[in-house]
Amino acid sequence: MSDNGSDNQRHDEPPPQRTRANADDPVAMARQLTGDLLCVGCGYNLRGLSVREVCPECGMPVRATILGVVDPRAHELAPLGAPRRVAAGMLAWALGGWIAVIAVVMMRLAEIVRGLFAVDWWPGFAPVLGTGGLIVSGIGATALIRPHSRVTRMQAAVAALGVAAYIPLILIYYQIYARFDATAPAPFMNPGPGQFDRSALRLGMCVAVAVLLLGLRANARGLSSRSVIVRTGRVDRQSMLALLASFLVAAVGDALNVTAFLAAESVSGILATVGTVFVAVGSVLVVVGATNILVDIRRLWPVIARRGVGLGDVLESNAQRDRRASE
Numbered sequence: 001m002s003d004n005g006s007d008n009q010r011h012d013e014p015p016p017q018r019t020r021a022n023a024d025d026p027v028a029m030a031r032q033l034t035g036d037l038l039c040v041g042c043g044y045n046l047r048g049l050s051v052r053e054v055c056p057e058c059g060m061p062v063r064a065t066i067l068g069v070v071d072p073r074a075h076e077l078a079p080l081g082a083p084r085r086v087a088a089g090m091l092a093w094a095l096g097g098w099i100a101v102i103a104v105v106m107m108r109l110a111e112i113v114r115g116l117f118a119v120d121w122w123p124g125f126a127p128v129l130g131t132g133g134l135i136v137s138g139i140g141a142t143a144l145i146r147p148h149s150r151v152t153r154m155q156a157a158v159a160a161l162g163v164a165a166y167i168p169l170i171l172i173y174y175q176i177y178a179r180f181d182a183t184a185p186a187p188f189m190n191p192g193p194g195q196f197d198r199s200a201l202r203l204g205m206c207v208a209v210a211v212l213l214l215g216l217r218a219n220a221r222g223l224s225s226r227s228v229i230v231r232t233g234r235v236d237r238q239s240m241l242a243l244l245a246s247f248l249v250a251a252v253g254d255a256l257n258v259t260a261f262l263a264a265e266s267v268s269g270i271l272a273t274v275g276t277v278f279v280a281v282g283s284v285l286v287v288v289g290a291t292n293i294l295v296d297i298r299r300l301w302p303v304i305a306r307r308g309v310g311l312g313d314v315l316e317s318n319a320q321r322d323r324r325a326s327e
Contacts, residue, residue: 087304089143090223093216094290094297096137100173101290103130104283107181111188127178134173138166141212144219155218162215169208176201188279199257199275206251213244224300243289250282 037046042058049055051062103126110123145151145159180198181187187198217240256275260268 083304086143086147086223087301089140090220090297090304091301092140093137093144094140094294096133096135096140098290098294099133100130100137101287103127103133104177105287107177108188108283122182124182127174127182130177131170131174134166134170138163138170141166141216144216144223147219147223151219151222158215159219160215162212165208165211165215169205169212172201172205172208176205188276195257195272196261199254199261202254203251203258206247206254209247210244213240217241223304224296240293243286243293246282246285246289248282249285250279253278253280253282 038044039046039055039058039060039062042055042060044055044057046055046062049062054061106123106126110121110126113119114121141163145163146156151159176198180194180201184194220240253275256271256278260271260275263271
């Protein structure tokens with residue numbers, strides 16, 4: 001009877017309130033956060049809490065932060081020699097390319113305004129801005145040649161070839177948009193006698209873009225895999241191959257424009273019209289792709305700029321617990 005009474009009394013008692021792991025409980029100690037870990041909800045330092053608890057500031061489960069921040073493979077990844085330089089280089093690479101794309105968008109919008117409102121206006125700064133963006137992008141891309149020691153010589157050589165492709169790309173870009181487009185009244189809709197040369201140069205630009213994207217892709221993917229969220233597919237990631245496919249769509253249009261110049265007059269008009277549609281669709285896809293890659297690189301900044309957080313950084317192992325207990 002006394003035992004049953006004691007049991008009933010224990011059942012009636014409210015469970016003890018715990019906000020931090022009990023230091024006398026060896027099981028709790030094995031689940032205690034021993035390193036700094038900032039809550040994904042509010043940024044509170046969860047150090048000392050049990051993995052079964054919640055953030056005392058916002059109520060976010062500690063396990064949610066661990067799943068979102070802690071990378072079980074953090075200690076397997078090769079350390080970056082200069083993580084901030086690599087992160088800055090990747091950001092400059094993506095931002096510079098995006099600026100070059102947006103400069104072309106500005107020129108096309110100016111062409112539409114001139115056609116609709118008969119306004120003689122042309123953004124003369126846009127070609128210079130876009131060329132400068134490509135130069136910044138090329139300089140930033142050098143950080144992808146050998147970001148860490150595990151990059152093989154072959155991988156580094158391929159990435160260096162991708163960076164070298166910026167030289168013809170910059171020259172062709174400036175030739176198209178600072179020479180042809182600055183002198184033609186409607187370089188996209190009605191380029192005039194320079195259509196063949198302009199379309200041929202744009203095909204060359206697409207080849208240069210293909211070389212640089214394929215050359216940098218392996219090392220860029222290796223750096224993006226340092227994010228556990230990206231690696232496990234918990235967020236969408238813009239593929240560099242998707243961006244390349246967007247350029248290829250526009251290249252099909254330029255190829256049709258070149259063919260229209262050489263074809264018979266009966267079909268040249270149709271080919272030129274279809275080519276213009278392909279160029280327009282491909283250009284829109286390029287803008288979307290370049291913007292998404294810039295967003296992805298910005299998301300990867302904290303992962304690249306500092307070493308990833310591993311389980312050993314925030315959780316106490318059983319061996320560490322036993323060693324600490326014996327002391």
